[in-house]
Amino acid sequence: MSQTPLHIAQDFPPTSVEEWRRLVDKDLKGKPFTSLQSALEGGLTLQPLYSQADAGTATPPEPPGVAPFLRGTHALGLTEGGWLVCQEYSEPEVATAAEAIRVDLDRGVSGVWLRLGETQGVRVRNAADMERLLAHVPLSKTPVYLESEDPASTAALLLQATERTRSSRETLQGCLGVDPLGVLARTGALRSGLPAAFAEAAPLVTSTRKSSPGLRALLVSTRAYADAGATSVHELAWAIATGVEYLRGLERAGVSPEDAARSLQFSFSVGSQFFPEIAKLRAARLLWSKAVAASGGSPEAQAMALHARTAAATKSRRDPWVNILRSTSESFAAVIGGADSITTSPFDEAIGLPDEGSRRIARNTQLILRDESSLNRVADPAGGSYYIEQLTRDFARAAWTELRRIEALGGMAAALVQGDIARVLAETVAARNKAIRTRRLPIVGVSEFPHLDEQSVSRTPRSSEAASPAASGPEELRMTPLRPVRVAEAFESLRDASDRYLAAHGHRPRAFMANLGTVAEHTARAMWIANVLAAGGIDPLQHHGFTDVAQAASLIAASGAQLVVLSGPDAMYPEWVPALTAALKQQSGRIVAVAGRPGEHEAAFRAAGVDLFIYAGGDLFETLSSLHKQLGVS
Template sequence: MSQTPLHIAQDFPPTSVEEWRRLVDKDLKGKPFTSLQSALEGGLTLQPLYSPQDAGPAAPPEPPGVAPFLRGTHPLGLTEGGWLVCQEYSEPDVATAAEAIRVDLERGVSGLWLRLGETQGIQVRDASGMERLLAQVPLSKTPVYLEPEDNAPSAAALLLHAAERTQTPRESLRGCLGVDPLGVLARTGALRSGLQAALAEAAPLVTSTRKGSPGLRALLVSTRAYADAGATSVHELAWAIATGVEYLRGLERAGVSPEDAARSLQFSFSVGSQFFPEIAKLRAARLLWSKAVAASGGSPEAQAMALHARTAAATKSRRDPWVNILRSTSESFAAVIGGADSITTSPFDEAIGLPDESSRRIARNTQLILRDESSLNRVADPAGGSYYIEQLTHDIARAAWTELRRIEALGGMAAALVQGDIARVLAETVAARSKAIRTRRLPIVGVSEFPNLDEQSVSRTPRASEASSPAPAGLAELRMTPLRPVRVAEPFESLRDASDRYLAAHGHRPRAFMANLGTVAEHTARAMWIANALAAGGIDPVQHHGFADVAQAASLIAASGAPLVVISGPDAMYPEWVPALTAALKQQSGRIVAVAGRPGEHEAAFRAAGVDLFVYAGADLFETLSSLHKQLGVS
């Protein structure tokens, strides 16, 4: 091996962006440069190349730990101990949840996120219930974050009472008491006392915690309801800042200064599947919140955002749920790189029901491996200086600021919720995303891509409610239709559910005979694509490779008994084979004939021969499969 050192900078002279652009334009051969750009949700566009000019002359402008905190709120980042590994608990039974907490604390969890409530959380009804739940928790060392379904001040009182009973010094408490009235409104559709009354009720709690428990934040700004209902990164960020601004105003009216109010807010974001945009979102969140607090008169210290991140529920699938481990790993990775102070990795089976000890262990160990084996905590702001991420951060920040100003023009976040504006935006976003999912431009591994019809189902205790929490009883000052959680995999999962019911009733799944024309080399790529597409709808593809003639093909298909036939092969063979084979098949009663690929100029002739439909990339696969289900008698 040569020991001569490489001098890359000398051997390869720098190339300007202009020179690169000239070469690209030449290779495009007349296609527009925009064909290399990628559209992101939220109206953003990704460029094929980023340069120092894109990131700006002073990017990144400030070191970590300095306002506006784009690069993190700590001077050394997370290098001094890492982020807080925070497990989430929502098991209804107090004893079960307490035992899970005990086990997890012994095995690496360093913070607790407690969802409390009668329908979707731990059912802590009184002080003794909270004491039993936290019996094995050293409160002076373990941050506790509450996310109550309703009546957060009562839940906060129970936590403080439990700390008092265990003689835990108030000044040692850390975490969040979870007062999030707009989160309650979005999730349940009602806020009994109205926003200002809720914040006025929280004001004494803010004041007392600021004095006696500065590590305990009273208010929570959670984007869970919006992210679960389909919000883009831009909207999630904008609505979080809008909520924070609304809380600052309301607390100031109740006599709490913006300085104390800002130091009493905890933010919680969901982290979805778009890796780099999610990193940029978390970085932009700190930047925008710093600007908002500064505009309110808060000090640089008060401008630092307390940022929690949770892997998104909307991206998780019930089908092939083991793939969720990969999704959660990627999302946790993005949360770390984005600089979250605490992170919750959701169990891979959360979409199915209540997690078991094994799934909680995998979730916990995902973060421990990222920290202790991948050493992700050893670099402060690892994304800093990347032309791509720096530019994307500012793009997301600008887009979110524009949305924030729009919400402010409507009268603020509460008004936008009650007037239905947020629901309208979410409906538009979900519709656009659904189109991408149905056409598989947004593929879901294990569901719409590479589905496994023979997968072993995972059984879990179902949650009490899979829909939005019900509105609290009684009169409410603010009311709206609750935001409905949606998972991206739901459309194709509904087809698989129907296939399961067909299997239970008939002993086999709906079948399709794959009539593959030509040699294996000629038809394999298309046949595999079609088989994958059919399986996404729970239709079992029965493969047959090559035929001597049309008569043999028709005979084999008749013997198979499959009501659906998909003709697949090289385009060159279609003009001869498709009309003849289709005509022969249509003589067999009840036969449905589909052709793999776009028909092009032959569509009229193929349809005249009796072809029922064409299956090809870019079409609405969900609609195609739904139509086939109806024709095959799949309920």
């Protein structure tokens, strides 16, 4: 190997952005430069290149540990001990959840996140139940976070259990989970109203600030919004708007913004867009610091306590093993974004209650990222990237604009009750569904590269019953609960229908793939069509090449397939499509589809009897749904 040093700076002189742009414009051959830009949900746009010029005259961000904490709330980042590996528990039975906690704490988990409630979590009814649930948790060194349908009651149960076990309240860490707007969004009701909720929370904030400084009383969770389809910009803006609402409400109840800010815990979902999610978490700390500073809070109070959880909306029931990759990417983004604690959801979360194996994979995902990939060894690894720094500023500006809109409506509570949040979510989900149905937003294992013969994963189902507070009062807030959605739901419904057809008929709905020309000529299009059909649960029966129309018609008749898809090179279509379609239409009940856009031949092909065309960019979900109806698939 040569030992001659490389002088890259001298050998490759610097190139300006203008020179790069001239070369790009040349390669685009008349296409607009905007064709290289990528649109993000929330109205943001990704550029193909970011450079020092994008930083402009912006002041370099403060180092980690310094307000406004864009680069993290710790001076050395998480290099000391890493982030908190936090596992989530929602098994209904106390004994089952307690055993899961014991196993996980023995094997590397360092924090416990408890979802509590009769319908959507662990059923803890009294202090004894809470004591049994936490029997294996050393409270003096293990942070415990609560997220509950009735947060005031469960917070009291945790404190009672602490006294019963003679644990020191001074050493408690975590969060009591008082999140009135989160409860309202999830359940549709806040039985005592918001002023009463703040009046009830105020003494809890005051007492925990004195007796348990490591325990935060209030929670701002974006779970309800992220699960219902919020964009990253909306999730960020609504989290800050909720935090601002809590600061004001607690101040009216006698708690200073300083103490209120120090008593708030934030929890964000992290979705599938890797770099934007990093920017979202960085922007969250920046915006919260600005909001607390405007309220009179000290620099120390401006530091956001930030928990991140891998998103539920991105997970699929079909080919659920792909969820392991999704959760790994989302956990990675949470680490790079500087989350203080992270929950990696088990890969079978969308199917039902996780088992020990899926919990093991979930916790080991974080342990590998920390102990083998050493992601905690660098403070703010994203810092200085022109791309991420600019994207962080873009997120902050867009979220601040949305925050101001929410404030103009009267705040987050008013936006929820008036239906504004639900309206925005409905618009977002509709736009996202359009991208999903056309596969501009592909879902691996579901709408893209589906596996029709996959072995199903069976789990105990979660309760789907909506939580409903028992009592109501004159100040009760009510709204329609936000409905959780998953991006894979539409195409999974087609697969579910295919499974029912299989159970009733002994085989799936079938399509005869009449591939024209040589293998080299039709393979690319035939494989694309086969994937589309499989995404709808339709079994593609491949046949490669025919000598003439009569032979093709005879083979198709023998197959018994009601649906026939003609696929091949465009040059063969004018001769083969009309003739073969005419022959097939003589066979009773035959449905004929053609792969690709028909162009100028559409009228002739339809006159010959072609029923539909399947092509990239079309509404493939609608096409497959239509085929289901024609094939008798319920």
